[in-house]
Each structure stands twice: as structure tokens, then as C-alpha cells.
Amino acid sequence: MVPIVFVHGIRVSATMWGPVTALVDRPSAAVDLPGHGSRRGERFTMEAAASAVAEAIDGLGGRAVVAGLSLGGYVGIATAGRFPERVAGLVAMGCTALPGRHAGVYRFAASLAARDPELAGRISAYGLRRLLPGPPGEALVAGGLACEVMPQAVEAVAGHDQLAALAAYPGRVWLVNGARDPFRADERAFLRACRDGRLIHIPRRGHLGVLAAPGPLARLVGDLCDQVDPAPRDGEGRAASLV
Template structure:
């Protein structure tokens, strides 16, 4: 965790099988102007021996928000995007803005069947799945971004329960319940963007951004650009928060 007296607090939420270390290069690029945290979710990283649930993951994010003052901008990728969105819907008073990356799809029908089957396979052979995942991460993201993904250890043994929880979460309802600004950010080549227009329509205050030539994870390689996107979102949220707090401003 980094801290600073100035700047909007930002909580980064990690993806499936990995841990909060995945965000280290981005947090470094964001710079010291913002207090930041990247908590491990239950079933991952330092908490890999704990059972995963959506409620438990949301509680982990809320705890991180409270440690940074009680309100923050949330940034999540993949599973982290689902969890960040669920947190925003359940605790809108704590979430000043939401950047949800690589999670604009509803895992239903054939996709859910394939997704669940992959989770069961990984959970049934966690050692091999962890090794394969580490190889794939490093190959897709050579250098610091790939190393950050594996630095906190991998947790394929919990993949099935995590995927089941995601499939059973009504993420559109969470988006609809959240009144604050939302950035839906997807790689142009990401298969998890198939319902992005439906997700955008569910937002009360949403915008959709595409990362050219990027897949599900490869946007992490563009560390400077991604950090700039996060800083821009933080600037928008800060301006709105300041205006709302001014005499006569909306609250």
C-alpha cells in the first residue's frame, strides 16, 4: 500500500488466479500523488487459503477503501472489474468512481458452460494450471507487467468456486444501482467485451473506452497509457467531488 496526503484515493482490484501484485507497475506509473491500495481478494495471493465469495471479495475492497479514508476510485480488471462493480452497487457512498476493465460480458449460456468447465479443470489440476498460467502470462506480457502478474503466486485451486460466484452475480443490477461515473474499458480484441453496449446502457453515468489492438490482459503492457487513463478518471472524479462540496453544489 502507498499513501499520500494529496490526491484522490485509488483502489486497484486484481483478476482471477493472481493477486494485488499485478497492479504494481501501474501503481508506480500513477505516481505518488494518489494514495493507493491493491488488496488480495479471498482465495488469492496472501489469502489463497480462504474461500472465495462475492460478498467476501466486496468486503475486502471496502476494508481497503476504509483504510484510505472511506471513499475512493475503484479500478478493476476481469474478476477485479466484476468485484469493483459489485462493490459500487452495494456501497455507492464509498465509491467515487469506477473503472471496470475487461468485464463487459454476462457469463451465461454456452460461455458460462465453457467458463465453468475451465474452472473445474484448473481446480482439479492446480499445480499444472498454475505453471501453464505463469507461462502464458509471461509470454503475453514480457517484462515487468508479466512478472507482476505472477509475483504474488497463482491460485488455480480456487478457480471453479470463483467462476461459479461470478456467474451467479447480477453485475448489470450492480451497474444500474450505482449513480457515479463509470468507465467501461475493454481491449479491442477482448472476448469479454461482447455485452459492452448492454453494460453501457445499464450505467447511470457511463462511457465506453476501447484500447486499440489489445486483448484481455495485454493492455497492462501499456503501463503509461493505462496509468494516464486512471489519472484522468481520478481528475474527473476530483473535479466533481470538489464541485459537489462547494456551497450550493449538488451532493
């Protein structure tokens, strides 16, 4: 049974996946990226982030499905391109917008957060708890909010060629987006870049809203993992919706 490595979003930590990992039906691990969670204070680069994911894969036996959301999805793409032999499959969620489209806006928001990380963290925690009440919101903030690392993360994503990394990866890729997620903007370009790709939409969900229902999300990721275990495959290379 292929294991899963979960990769978190910007400024949060591995704890964000707690409600999901508690429900998956196979071995799994959630990794802290450089500058986040237990690795707060380390410099974030895409190379260091991909290496952190590869180390987590090694800890699960050397080959795993990588599932990431937002920044974690971009890091997952980088990991698949750099370490294809370790990545059994890639679930890239909420990360199909090319950074150049609104790079200036992201850089400005990140620089504001980094000027006063404590204040930005308090504001973020309030907003995340309001957006996702209950365990999903608490899981997002439980590992601390590293707002000071946001400029580094934004620059790392902006400087990485996601389409080239996807084109270099021979394995199966699922691009999963909330139907209301603005980060869907370039999803068709990302799908075309995949050698073996599928696009899945989650109705009525936004960028972080996919975390609002941990049970269905755990089942979705588990079902996708089943497709890279020895078993017949179907639905290759087509778009789909999750109802």
C-alpha cells in the same frame, strides 16, 4: 485528491498492479481478494470480495475510485452496487460479458485447473510470461497463482447480477475494454445499465493486453480519477476511444 483501489483478476493477486501503481500520481492500494495472494485458502464469494475492497477503501480514507480488470472488474461492479457511498468512481476493465453466454466453458476450464492447481499454475505462469514479457508478466505471477479458487470465482461471477449492480450505482462508471477483448461482448448492455457511464476502447489490445503498457494505463486511470475530483466534467455518457 481521490485515491484508487486496484482489484486483480482471477487466480493472480494484487502484485499484478505493481507496474501501474508505481506510476500513478495519487494515493493507491492494490487488494488481495479472498482465495488469492496473501488470502489464499479463504473461500471466494462475491460478498466477501466486495467487503475486501471496501476495507481497502476504508484504509485510504473511506472513499476511493475502484479500478478492476477481469474478475477484478466484476468485483468492482459488485462493490459499487453494495457500497456506493464508498466508491467515488468505477473503472471496470475487461468485464463486460454476461457470464451466462459461455458459463459452461468457464466452469469446465476452472474445474480442470482446480484438479491439479500446481500444474495449472505452471502452465498459467508460462502463458502469462509469454503473453506479457517483462515486468507486466512477472507482476502477474509474482504473488502466486491460486488456480484452486477458480471454480468458486466463476460461480460467484455467474451468480451475480452485474447489470442490476450498475443500475443501482449513482456514480460515474468507465467501461474500459481492449478493442480485441472477447469480454467486450455485452458492453452496450453494460453501458445502458449505467446511470453515468462512458465506454472507452484501447486499440489493438486484448483481454490482458491492457497491462502491457503500464505508463499509458496509469495515465488513463489517473485522468479518469481527475474527473471525480472537484473539476468541470465533460464527455458524460458517450463512447470514446483511447489512441
